[in-house]
Amino acid sequence: MSATQLFLLIASPFIGSFISASANGWPNWGKTLRSRSSCSHCHKRLQISDLIPIASFLFLAGKCRFCSSPIVINHLMAELCALLIAIISVWVLSDTLVLASVFLGWILLFGALVDFRTRLLPDGMNLILVITGLLVSFWQSGGQGLLSAALAAIIGFGVFFLISKIYLRLRGREGLGLGDAKLLAAGGAWLGVMAISWIILLACIIALFSMLITSIYSRKKLEAETMISFGPALAMAIYLLWVLKSANIGLL
Numbered sequence: 001m002s003a004t005q006l007f008l009l010i011a012s013p014f015i016g017s018f019i020s021a022s023a024n025g026w027p028n029w030g031k032t033l034r035s036r037s038s039c040s041h042c043h044k045r046l047q048i049s050d051l052i053p054i055a056s057f058l059f060l061a062g063k064c065r066f067c068s069s070p071i072v073i074n075h076l077m078a079e080l081c082a083l084l085i086a087i088i089s090v091w092v093l094s095d096t097l098v099l100a101s102v103f104l105g106w107i108l109l110f111g112a113l114v115d116f117r118t119r120l121l122p123d124g125m126n127l128i129l130v131i132t133g134l135l136v137s138f139w140q141s142g143g144q145g146l147l148s149a150a151l152a153a154i155i156g157f158g159v160f161f162l163i164s165k166i167y168l169r170l171r172g173r174e175g176l177g178l179g180d181a182k183l184l185a186a187g188g189a190w191l192g193v194m195a196i197s198w199i200i201l202l203a204c205i206i207a208l209f210s211m212l213i214t215s216i217y218s219r220k221k222l223e224a225e226t227m228i229s230f231g232p233a234l235a236m237a238i239y240l241l242w243v244l245k246s247a248n249i250g251l252l
């Protein structure tokens with residue numbers, strides 16, 4: 001294992017903690033640090049040792065040391081997801097692709113968490129992903145790659161844009177947000193035009209699966225009006241397909 005890979009694995013839970021706090025604070029960055037540095041129940045300031053990702057949660061058995069209220073599990077989940085992204089990237093991909101892969105995974109994790117909380121995907125995040133996707137495609141296959149990645153981004157945006165307009169006209173309410181269209185544009189830039197239909201298919205499967213689990217868990221019936229945030233499913237689909245493509249596994 002190279003030094004870079006080891007560093008990424010060790011740093012990933014800390015980065016996950018930061019991603020979680022940033023997503024909790026967005027778009028008010030001032031809240032970012034506050035959301036992680038004090039207990040959400042008794043608002044007492046946490047000690048440095050309470051902020052060590054994953055380990056502090058286990059050490060405190062999931063409870064605040066002052067008021068014994070359960071610690072919000074969101075931070076732990078984000079830390080574990082960031083670690084999982086690093087493990088998958090290091091395990092499956094070659095050294096040159098690992099940095100691009102963890103970058104993509106962690107930014108998508110941030111977007112998924114924000115969308116989960118607010119049903120919005122930050123424009124800045126989508127823009128960064130489109131630009132970096134174009135750069136990675138250029139770096140992988142030169143000018144030709146850049147051109148087809150740009151085309152894929154435009155097609156990705158266009159597909160969801162059209163669907164959302166048709167849906168709005170037929171049903172009289174918004175079904176897909178423009179944020180989802182911009183994220184699919186980013187998916188196109190990173191993965192190419194052939195991947196767009198696979199991204200949509202996999203995202204739909206993930207979204208349906210998570211709706212089913214949620215409805216069983218909360219004992220609520222699924223209806224056509226049930227609102228789901230599609231962003232997290234889309235983010236997960238893009239990352240999984242990126243790993244498959246980069247490791248030369250499968251159809252892409």
Ligand SMILES: [Zn+2]
Nearest residue numbers: 039042064067
């Ligand atoms: Zn407390």
